[in-house]
Amino acid sequence: MRYPSVADESDPSPRPGAPYGHEVRIVNDDIVIGRGALDDKGVSLVNYSLLRFFAERGQCFRHRVRMLFGGSEEPALNDIKWFVRHVGAPHQAIVTDGPFPVNNIQKGLLDVDVALPVGERLSGWHAGSSANTVPAVASIDLAGMDVDEIRGSIDHAGLDADTRRRITVTPSDLAGAGTVTIAAHGISGHASKPGGTINAIALLASVLTRSSLLEGRDAAVASAIAQWAGDPYAGTLGFAFNNAESGPTTSNLGIILPGAEFGVDHEGDRVPSDAIVMHLDIRYAVGQTAESILAAIRRHVEPLGGRLVNMLNDDPYYVPADDPRVELLTDTYNDVVNDAAANTAPARPVAMGGSTHARFIPDALNFGPEFHAEYVPSVDGIVMDSPDCIAPGTGSAHGVDEWVSIRNLRAAFVMYALGLIRLDRHLDGRGWGLFRILVCQGRAVSFGV
Known part of the structure; x- marks a missing residue:
């Protein structure tokens, strides 16, 4: 599965591949x-x-x-x-x-995709737009519900003032009549530096859970996602780690998409349509191993019927x-x-x-x-x-x-x-022969020798 690198986090309806802004x-x-x-x-x-x-x-x-x-x-x-x-x-x-x-x-780089079986309300959930960016906006369309009903449930969920301010509830113009869009507005940032950010996926999942708008598998998965996405240092997923050399391990849940759109897993099996796939961008400290992190993730997702469907690891530099x-x-x-x-x-x-x-x-x-x-x-x-x-x-x-x-x-x-x-x-x-200085840059430029 290939993910976009950046997207315009000011877009009120984020989606994978959304264009990004150019204003300077x-x-x-x-x-x-x-x-x-x-x-x-x-x-x-x-x-x-x-x-x-x-x-x-x-x-x-x-x-x-x-x-x-x-x-x-x-x-x-x-x-x-x-x-x-x-x-x-x-x-x-x-x-x-x-x-x-x-x-x-x-730090080591570990990208992990996890498929989680869900119910009808979450099965088509898109959220986030960049694997290595803390999502600033996340939304979901709920069919068969009234705007006032949803607003009432959220208003009585015991949210603090700042959280409530970050939630909007509007009729959906795209998903058809009788559909309501709930959006959460967080604070974006680079996945490797989560300090000061607010993950909009975590925020939305928490609000959905606390307002009792979901049931069954949907409620269980949303509650888990709220915890996992809301902890950028991986404590809730069981692989928090820190040392003096490289600092703390970080974990960013940056993208959620329907299983049917993900395609096939690392073994060639198609991810079922009754699942969603969450993407974790993990930066792990020197002294920690990818194997221990993957084992911890499995321990947390398997009780929900989840499984790892793709992973990519680069060891620390x-x-x-x-x-x-x-x-x-x-x-x-x-x-x-x-x-x-x-x-x-x-x-x-x-x-x-x-x-x-x-x-x-x-x-x-x-x-x-x-x-x-x-x-x-x-x-x-x-x-x-x-x-x-x-x-x-x-x-x-x-x-x-x-x-x-x-x-x-x-x-x-x-x-x-x-x-x-x-x-x-x-x-x-030192007697080194040919010497080359490269300016290597990804998006625009990087300097190299």
Whole structure:
């Protein structure tokens, strides 16, 4: 089953494959707002400008430098897999699709599809639009019910004011007379960073359960989904895990679709029409195994008659923090920052839940361009906090209000320029032969060597 990478979360009727927005705004001559502004359109321009800068000034590298743009980073990085398999892996790669100073750990990626048998009301349920995005909107059409009846049930379900505000009940114009659409409006974000998000699927399933609008298998499945989707750290699915190296495991229930639309499972059997399929995007910590996670999921879904119908696993990415190349690029970041703001505390290599092309390029490194207060100390002149024009809890990657600071991109340019020159000399000193720098980016651009 192939899933779309992104979708417009402002669409009140989300569905797989929905188009995504293209509006771009510039605020105060510095903040660019729009999907992909940082991840990764902004840095793609930095990468292009960087190589043009070197070419125009006649910079002579000891090793050949190239820039590669991919078109299939999300969700499976099939572009770089194809490139490495058919063209060959570069001897060295720098990927510019992560946080500064250097990202040396990426969690394992496990995509899991689970089929759950349901009753009539949930059998046609579509929700969510992106496997790696916390869904901001989820809706369901209920036939044979009155708008006022449903509103009354929800009003008497004991919901808090904020939850009730996020629920809308309207007659359905698409599903025919006598059908009511219930929609939940959450807060979107990247699956790897669920903090501050609200999963609309969890919200809708919880409201359906608490308002007693479902019965039998529908009620049981909705109650379970509310718990599973509502816990982004996998405690309710039994595989919560955390360590100092890579942080907590995350689990995002991002898509639900009818079993008949899913097609066949990993064994070639067709998923029955009386089932729905939920898709889990799991980012698991170093030290945890995919096998233990799958076993935990089975223990929770099998009592409901559920089964795993598809799975895709990529093991964690890990480069030791004391690798000389990691130390070189980390020092480059700290040197540039300290030159601009003396006595700033040094930054250290960081772990993240996101995935980049570095995962599938041998010996690849991740170097910026993102400045996050959770990873690096605050620096004058670098914008780390969301600007006033971005609503609290929003502005993250993959959203329509994703943002980037032009000042930040300029700072990244300086770090890349210095880092490439230093790394070129370092690799030459180690006797590495041909050296290639790729700018590998999925949606728009990623930087690689």
